Amino acid sequence: MDDSGGNRTHRWRESLGRFFRAELMVTFHPGMFDNPKVAGLLLGSLTTFASLVLFVYVGTPEESLAPHAGLFVLIACVSLPVGLLSILFRRFFTRAVRMIVLTFLLLDTAVSVYLTDTTSSALAMSTWILVILALSYMFLPILQSLPFAVAGTVLVTTALFVHPGMRGIDLLLIIPAAIIANFGLHWLVTSALKSETDDLTRLGNRIYFKRILNDHVRSAAPGDVTTVVLVDLDHFTLTNEVRQRSYGDTILIDFAARCTRLGGPDSGAVVARTAGDEFAILLPGMTTWQAEAAVEAMRADVHVFSAGIAGHEPGESASGLRTRVTEALSSAKRAGRGTTRVHGGHYATATAVGQAIANGEFSLVFQPIVDLRTRRAVGAEALLRWTHPTRGAISPAEFIPLCEASGAMPRLGDWIVHTAVTTASSWTMPVEPGAPPFYVSVNASGIELGDPHYADRLLALCAAAALPAGALKIELTESDYVVEYGAVHANMAQLQTSGIPIMIDDFGTGSSNLERLSEVRANVLKIDRRFISAIGCAADDAPLVQSILGLARGLGSSVIAEGVETDVQADWLEENACRFAQGYLFSGPVASADLAAVCAGLSARSAALRPE
Known part of the structure; x- marks a missing residue:
């Protein structure tokens, strides 16, 4: 019996499944917009600006006498303090707070679309949804922003649908545009994330880790403790040559999972695969000796590895920290591999040592x-x-x-x-x-x-x-x-x-x-x-x-x-x-x-x- 049709259907389903898994399961890596201060400042500024626009809109002669002018004033009066408070308390802008503010903006937009008196005003008001959707992709993980975007599009489209002056033919033009806009924004965001994502382990890559470390060092307050660990699997190339590549991939995936647990739960640790068999780990709030103890505890049941550790020093740049942790890893490899070396800092430069001898x-x-x-x-x-x-x-x-x-x-x-x-x-x-x-x-x-x-x-x-x-x-x-x-x-x-x-x-x-x-x-x-x-x-x-x-x-x-x-x-x-x-x-x-x-x-x- 010819089952080629069934096989083609099965392959088609598998391909479609892989596509959606790749699109929807992209690991969220906090970028510059995941910084609470940046998120609070942008969302607060947008909310404040929107409230001022509403005040101007209601203040025009045509709209001041409209039946729903009072409701618009109420929305503007509520939005203004929300925006100002968001700017003022932006350092507390967690992802949950961002979701609340974005939802508030979305509801504002939907209600405003419904309350406008003319079709042209409703259409003009609905364009704010594009800005809100773009911000949701910027400030929320992809698995939260996508449902939010779909729900927001449905909500605003519904508001347009029930608007008294809207014709059905108008919706036929608006709905495809909204769907295309959603897919376009989603594609742009996932493409940006994939450029910083390792395909095998789903961790960030070298570009991602460099950016995250730069952001972290720039925003570090005096007294903050930060440690970076660089880990390299010893003789991994030989392992890949002797065993099948799939075996090496399994080792990498397992080792990546162990690295993500290095800092403990809720530690804020950031892990990236920076080379074929090399992983970088950012450990906020952890000292070098704590990191060394955690690395040594991980040695018992994993592939043999060398590790370099360096702690961030006051005034040190991210590139300087990367250089020192790389030197520590090189020192560990020279020591015979399977060892850990801690780079203590800048106190052992040639100039400092010469001065120490003199002193x-x-x-x-x-x-x-x-x-x-x-x-x-x-x-x-x-x-x-x-x-x-x-x-x-x-x-x-x-x-x-x-x-x-x-x-x-x-x-x-x-x-x-x-x-x-x-x-x-x-x-x-x-x-x-x-x-x-x-x-x-x-x-x-x-x-x-x-x-x-x-x-x-x-x-x-x-x-x-x-x-x-x-x-x-x-x-x-x-x-x-x-x-x-x-x-x-x-x-x-x-x-x-x-x-x-x-x-x-x-x-x-x-x-x-x-x-x-x-x-x-x-x-x-x-x-x-x-x-x-x-x-x-x-x-x-x-x-x-x-x-x-x-x-x-x-x-x-x-x-x-x-x-x-x-x-x-x-x-x-x-x-x-x-x-x-x-x-x-x-x-x-x-x-x-x-x-x-x-x-x-x-x-x-x-x-x-x-x-x-």
Whole structure:
């Protein structure tokens, strides 16, 4: 049996259904007209103007003697205070208030059309419906404005129909014009909305978010708190290549839904899909640390993502805020993906950091590194601290990425190395006979080692301070160690040849290339504290730590365990041939003036626990 006709009908119905869903279900995105002050000002001005027009209309000689002149005066007298109050209290113009005022204007128009004495006056009065319908599309969500427009058109058409002087033939001309006007206004509004709407997720797009953020920043009052979050799905392109595109679309739709719930109910959060796998979230009234907590809570059951966060600062432009949140996201990606970075603000610019150095806001503290066989200190890591005059103590995890992003890191890094080398040259820590000198380790970034002259400056500084060979070690994060820059590798090779060992900090948290590790061998691997914390918590006791220890032996590198806090951890590490450790079990970071006493205390405790 031929069912092609039925199939065509079915396809036609589906196409028609898709068209109406696309037209009617366009998500409403508040634009400039959704601003309460703008809506109140425009609607109030229109109502006031309409009332004045009615006063003028009734004041003409022809209409002043008309039977319904008194009713027109009454309508004008009611409309005038409504308009003035709307202007005066425009900041309270919620969508509900707008609907009430628009309905009032619509009823005014319909009653005025009915009360006019002549057909020409009725037709002239009915043209106000076009203005009211246009305003309804501007000030109301599309699913409210469309029924309002239909109801308004029917109401005014009915008023014309029952007007004593109106002929039926006149209505045949008016009704099609009203329908066409309605469809035209609807088409214009939905077209404007679609230009700012993502087809897949039904969220706003980059154009929409940029406009909303600009409006929000312009209208922000002093003291208002606003945070922007930029989220990027990690390795999403690979997911699309390996799986079907429909699977990737499902992930995007689900992730978009989760982003819309990030700020909680009634938070006023605005979410947009700003790129293929990137989402932007505006969170009014939420601080950066609250936003960070909400983002981290979202990680448990969604696709792995990186996130950047920035809070709006007083006087900052929307473009400046967008730049900072983009920098925060880039920093999160450089950190190995699957992480969140918060851009703290403009306090870490190159100029500000230079001024902070001059003002003595930076300082170094030192945490001892202990030989687990003797439990004596053999060196210390220099750790940077910043006490800001207004922000107080700032965590290095916050300001270091900002300094890297702003270009301040080279100057700050030079200050760190100079201060650490100068300080270490004055130390007189006793060491065992035949042992290497007591050393200081300094953290350096890939940005610093990317300077072709870095090694030369460092060696000249050590020579000027008369610091013996081996008394300085350079620490790099794992991600910086394996970068492809030739200058980085050249500097590392020159330093190692000159007797300055290279250490990989937080080993195991980055993305090492084993071939590169074997080509440019690090002298020391520092195992990240998160792996050390697993020691003593399970029967198989930290298999990852055992694996790193085995890798280090294969590479000929020594190992320092970070974050050692218990004797159980220290004893286990010693038994598994980990030579050195660092952590609060031995000492926290201390000032240089107190370091000698701390090291002496460790030596005394070692002598008491392990007598000769």
